[in-house]
Ligand SMILES: Cc1cc2nc3c(=O)[nH]c(=O)nc-3n(C[C@H](O)[C@H](O)[C@H](O)COP(=O)(O)OP(=O)(O)OC[C@H]3O[C@@H](n4cnc5c(N)ncnc54)[C@H](O)[C@@H]3O)c2cc1C
Ligand SMILES: NC(=O)c1ccc[n+]([C@@H]2O[C@H](COP(=O)([O-])OP(=O)(O)OC[C@H]3O[C@@H](n4cnc5c(N)ncnc54)[C@H](O)[C@@H]3O)[C@@H](O)[C@H]2O)c1
Ligand code: SF4
């Protein structure tokens with residue numbers, strides 16, 4: 001309860017939503033006794049977190065979880081709240097408002113925070129039952145109820161809202177098609193490559209897409225039954241969710257004579273054109289821009305609260321925005337200007353194998369935009385650089401790859417966090433600054449993400465800031481953090497890799513769902529980091545029993561082919577040791593000719609790659625090739641590169657090709673934490689590049705050397721000598737033991753180079769030096785491999801599996817091309 005008896009002025013807040021109430025919370029802190037406050041809210045609820053409606057729909061949160069301020073908060077702050085009662089008239093001359101129920105409230109300061117409404121395009125039939133927007137609790141409830149009785153949902157609009165709605169409807173068991181007007185998804189936030197990767201990932205989750213489609217009519221009698229498109233095609237639907245953008249709620253302000261553009265026009269202190277009336281949030285238009293994300297709205301609210309409290313404030317000068325799609329299993333981040341223009345320069349990485357895309361856009365040596373797909377862990381720090389406007393000249397590549405520029409000292413993520421100003425907003429959704437996080441950790445005993453979230457609300461909404469908050473936790477908790485801040489395998493758990501694996505073993509957990517449930521995952525569905533990792537660990541631990549979870553695999557592994565940037569696939573048949581025959585070459589040529597394969601190319605691993613293949617042609621091509629899969633797409637043994645060795649080369653000391661073929665035949669189809677490449681060279685001249693392979697074998701006179709942990713990729717690393725042996729059998733045994741030890745000990749997605757560097761070569765050597773241990777490792781790998789079969793053949797022989805390759809809706813109109821890495 002407030003202690004004052006005599007508030008000086010009357011403040012009326014119109015709109016009980018996120019921006020208005022957040023502004024009030026701030027004002028109450030700055031000047032608790034200055035205003036007698038009345039709030040009118042059109043919705044019948046206390047203030048709630050609209051952002052989390054997506055989680056409610058997807059089943060990740062309950063309606064009660066999303067209330068920000070319970071009714072007693074209003075009472076405690078002596079706020080008069082009228083819910084379900086919108087203001088319908090403003091009398092600015094008399095400084096009073098009138099509500100729909102006829103309540104009259106006088107004001108000295110009127111704040112308009114009426115937000116936006118979902119834009120419902122005026123199409124014939126858009127007034128039918130079953131056609132809704134996705135904006136409030138009522139819409140959310142309508143969708144949940146409809147899913148109980150109906151099957152087919154259509155979402156119009158493939159932006160953030162549409163995709164979050166579609167994911168929620170899928171979770172509710174509906175058959176969901178997203179109809180999008182442009183050629184790639186989230187065109188307002190992503191460039192084309194990221195949009196296409198997103199589409200692939202969501203398709204794999206079961207979402208269907210009709211791209212470049214314009215709806216002209218919603219059909220049906222009283223209730224909607226379908227949609228018709230400009231091209232004459234149609235789609236059945238019992239529920240249509242419109243997610244094609246928002247329109248600020250300006251009618252009230254307009255009728256009161258306030259200056260209006262797209263929204264209510266405000267100055268840099270959130271004043272409207274009429275004295276005594278301010279506007280904040282989505283209803284406001286500032287310097288020609290209306291924002292649709294909470295972070296900028298909270299920034300506006302801070303300026304307004306300070307002005308109303310009589311505290312000196314800098315003007316609000318506009319915001320740079322960042323977004324993160326809240327769909328489980330998909331990591332997408334976008335910030336600032338992401339499109340290239342004549343005066344920008346950009347850097348990109350696209351890794352189709354691991355489904356990662358990163359793009360940074362620079363202007364005048366400053367970072368102005370970023371798009372991340374698949375790995376968004378750098379999102380918050382990149383966003384902070386964008387906002388700071390500091391020069392990144394010379395550091396561009398480091399920012400993209402995480403590797404320091406030549407000659408430059410590496411700046412660790414913790415150092416970067418340390419250098420960040422104290423008032424930097426870490427969590428945009430909840431307006432939490434670095435100083436607030438520091439205070440919670442250092443003075444309020446928050447030493448886990450859970451307690452920090454509860455105490456500060458940081459990372460409690462979209463989750464985009466979680467990596468940054470975790471970083472700060474590490475920075476401030478230091479030694480006191482104990483187990484509380486150790487790195488979990490992902491944000492869903494605080495357990496690290498070794499703990500997860502040993503718990504799976506100890507408790508005999510046999511499915512991904514069971515692991516998440518028993519080990520108390522915070523996200524019941526997991527995320528794109530933990531699902532594939534658990535799938536791997538379970539397969540590694542229970543080779544004979546565990547049924548591979550297809551949906552936990554990346555797209556490439558699900559389709560057993562590499563997806564290219566134009567949406568086509570590449571096919572690489574196995575060519576053991578890079579040694580082929582006229583018969584195989586003729587089969588490849590025949591297939592390439594028959595299916596008009598646009599490009600046939602030799603890979604760096606001495607294979608032939610057929611590029612530009614349509615998904616539906618894959619099983620036919622595999623069948624006609626009648627060759628095993630080259631596994632060019634998975635976290636498996638890729639290739640064993642060989643030189644000609646002593647068979648033809650005058651320097652050769654041994655049969656490098658024979659050794660390579662033997663190794664490849666033994667370990668093909670071996671699942672691993674990350675891809676594995678081998679090479680065998682016939683002498684130390686190393687023509688097969690054995691020095692930069694996961695296992696590189698070099699023949700000497702009378703001996704073989706085995707080098708391990710080499711890498712020729714982004715971060716070049718020379719392999720280290722594991723052992724020198726005499727016979728081919730010993731090469732097989734040591735390679736097998738090394739690979740199995742790596743399979744059993746490395747973190748998922750960790751290449752041998754990173755693993756060897758992390759654990760050190762000596763402990764690995766020591767372990768493998770023990771013959772009994774070596775034999776056990778060899779036999780465990782043999783057992784694992786005995787359960788494997790060729791994936792292409794499995795699909796060719798099974799009509800149901802073949803069906804997955806049929807183009808269900810033919811919707812994706814994709815173009816462009818890029819070769820895959822093998
Ligand atoms: C499903 C969903 C997910 C979202 N996810 C994110 C996200 O992840 N990140 C993000 O940054 N943003 C997200 N947003 C957007 C974010 O929720 C909005 O930007 C934010 O809620 C806007 O705040 P506001 O106060 O301006 O408007 P609102 O929160 O809409 O509040 C306005 C309130 O005013 C009421 N009102 C309107 N007219 C009157 C009147 N005449 N009298 C009284 N009351 C009135 C409305 O009923 C409403 O309750 C999401 C939005 C939705 C719908
Ligand atoms: N995770 C988040 O940050 C999040 C989540 C949900 C909503 N929001 C916010 O809520 C607001 C509404 O989101 P939104 O996705 O509706 O807006 P949006 O403007 O971001 O996306 C709308 C999409 O619909 C497409 N579209 C437009 N007309 C169409 C038509 N006739 N047929 C098919 N497609 C059409 C557009 O190309 C666009 O990509 C935005 O302000 C958004 O920022 C944010
Ligand atoms: S590595 Fe040695 S044996 Fe092999 S091709 Fe080169 S020179 Fe000849």
Ligand code: FES
Pocket residue numbers: 426427428429430458459460461462463464465466
């Ligand atoms: S930025 Fe959305 S929860 Fe922190």
